[in-house]
Amino acid sequence: MTMSATSPMQDTQPVNERLLTFDFARGILIILMVLVHVLDFYGDTSTHESLVGSTIRLLASWQVAAWFVFIMGMFITYSGQQSLLTGLKRALGLFALGYALNIARGSIPMWLSLKMGLVTQEQLGSYTPTTELFVVDILQFAGLALACCLLIKHLFPAPKYWIGCALLVTFLSPYFWDITTGWSYPDEALKLFFGNKHQGAMFPLLPWLAYPLAGMVFGCWLKYSNNIQQFFKTSLWIGAALTATGTLLTMTNTDYHMASNMRAGPGMIISLTGGALVFLWLCQRVTQGQSANRFVSLLCFWGRNVTTYYVIQWLLIGWGLMLVGSQQLPQIAAVSAMLVVMVLSHFGVLLWLKVRTVRSMRVA
Numbered sequence: 134m135t136m137s138a139t140s141p142m143q144d145t146q147p148v149n150e151r152l153l154t155f156d157f158a159r160g161i162l163i164i165l166m167v168l169v170h171v172l173d174f175y176g177d178t179s180t181h182e183s184l185v186g187s188t189i190r191l192l193a194s195w196q197v198a199a200w201f202v203f204i205m206g207m208f209i210t211y212s213g214q215q216s217l218l219t220g221l222k223r224a225l226g227l228f229a230l231g232y233a234l235n236i237a238r239g240s241i242p243m244w245l246s247l248k249m250g251l252v253t254q255e256q257l258g259s260y261t262p263t264t265e266l267f268v269v270d271i272l273q274f275a276g277l278a279l280a281c282c283l284l285i286k287h288l289f290p291a292p293k294y295w296i297g298c299a300l301l302v303t304f305l306s307p308y309f310w311d312i313t314t315g316w317s318y319p320d321e322a323l324k325l326f327f328g329n330k331h332q333g334a335m336f337p338l339l340p341w342l343a344y345p346l347a348g349m350v351f352g353c354w355l356k357y358s359n360n361i362q363q364f365f366k367t368s369l370w371i372g373a374a375l376t377a378t379g380t381l382l383t384m385t386n387t388d389y390h391m392a393s394n395m396r397a398g399p400g401m402i403i404s405l406t407g408g409a410l411v412f413l414w415l416c417q418r419v420t421q422g423q424s425a426n427r428f429v430s431l432l433c434f435w436g437r438n439v440t441t442y443y444v445i446q447w448l449l450i451g452w453g454l455m456l457v458g459s460q461q462l463p464q465i466a467a468v469s470a471m472l473v474v475m476v477l478s479h480f481g482v483l484l485w486l487k488v489r490t491v492r493s494m495r496v497a
Contacts, residue, residue: 153429155204158416159439160432162197167446167475169193174450175457176467183464195394195401196408198271198336199344201439202278203409206348209282211356220283227440228276232266234444238451239265246455256459264333269325272443274336277325278345281338285346292350299346303402306340307389310396330395340402347406365417372410379404431479438482445481449474 168189172181180186209220240262246252247262254261285298312327313320320332328334351368358364383390383400390400397405420429435442453470462470 153420153433154413154417155207156433156436157420157429158413159201159204159436160434161416162201163432163435163439163442163446164475165189165193165197166201166443167478168471169197170446170450171471171474172467174454175460175462175470177460177463180462180464180467185464185468195397196405196412199341199397199402199405200409200412201271202275202341203344203348203351203406204413205275205279206282206345207352207355208348209279209286209345209352210349211352217283217287221280224276224280224283226276227272227279230440230444231270231272231274231276234272234447235266235268235270238447239268242452242454249455251455252459256461267321267333269328269334269336271336272440273325274338274341277338278342281342282345282349286349292353295346295349295353299343299350302340302343302346303399306343307392307398309339310337330393335395337396340397343402344406344409348409351410361417365414368410369414372407372414375407376404376411377407379407435479435482438486441482441485442478445485446474446478449477449481 172186172189176186243252243257243260243265244262247254247257285295289295289298309327311329312323314323324332324334324337326338328337354368355364379400379402381400383398383404385400390398392398392401420433453474457466457470
């Protein structure tokens with residue numbers, strides 16, 4: 134990368150219009166996220182096995198979280214400079230928010246639902262208020278990953294090192310999975326790094342760290358690009374090549390390279406990373422010259438407030454168990470619930486922003 138950050142751009146789009154693509158991308162992923170979360174928590178067996186349920190699974194089961202954290206890594210290097218200490222504080226805040234959300238959206242409503250007889254332990258299976266507290270969800274992962282990425286960026290500022298770290302994580306992670314000591318407290322800490330879905334580790338650091346590391350390279354490349362159109366065309370071809378390479382690699386040993394959607398092997402990680410580049414190219418094509426489009430503007434608004442939207446939709450889904458029960462809704466009711474959660478989450482974000490603005494004005 135020989136271009137300086139201040140080089141004149143051949144493409145006349147300002148920097149904030151560049152970001153429209155990524156806000157829109159996160160908005161699309163938010164829609165898929167709500168669909169799969171509501172399906173998992175509210176849909177009955179027939180809904181899961183229906184065409185609607187199968188389609189949602191196809192669109193959202195592997196890609197959504199991987200592409201979310203890829204974009205997170207991209208913003209680490211693309212956005213404005215911040216001190217290492219400021220970034221690490223934000224990482225700690227995300228990590229703590231993850232456990233606070235576990236209590237608010239999981240442990241408390243589940244405990245109340247059991248006490249009030251709204252759901253039975255048989256319906257919940259192995260899930261209990263205690264297991265919900267210690268779930269390793271994407272916010273815990275995001276906090277750990279952000280800290281790791283910031284430290285790697287600080288210690289090794291060249292993108293070639295980030296690519297090397299991403300490849301190491303991609304190919305070495307399976308050798309570290311499921312490391313345990315047999316002691317409960319150390320194992321609760323270890324599952325943050327090497328755990329599996331059965332332990333409640335939805336997003337262990339290995340292998341998920343590979344996606345934001347790859348995103349850092351993409352963000353740095355974008356930052357010093359002087360032609361957005363050419364940048365996205367090139368990234369499309371690179372993405373297609375990575376997707377094809379990852380798919381072929383996966384076919385050599387499907388069980389090893391696919392593993393599970395919550396803990397993919399090397400082939401699927403490479404394929405999904407390539408898919409992220411293709412997806413972002415599609416988003417750029419849609420948003421090009423569409424800043425006044427209401428649909429694009431709505432999804433960009435959701436994308437800019439992704440953490441707030443994420444927390445609110447989980448609170449709605451978690452407390453909604455007290456109304457509809459666990460995995461009890463037929464297809465039409467489940468689809469209706471998806472729409473309700475999206476709409477209420479939107480107004481929840483608006484309310485939160487208004488409250489925060491009022492508080493800031495009072496402080497000022």
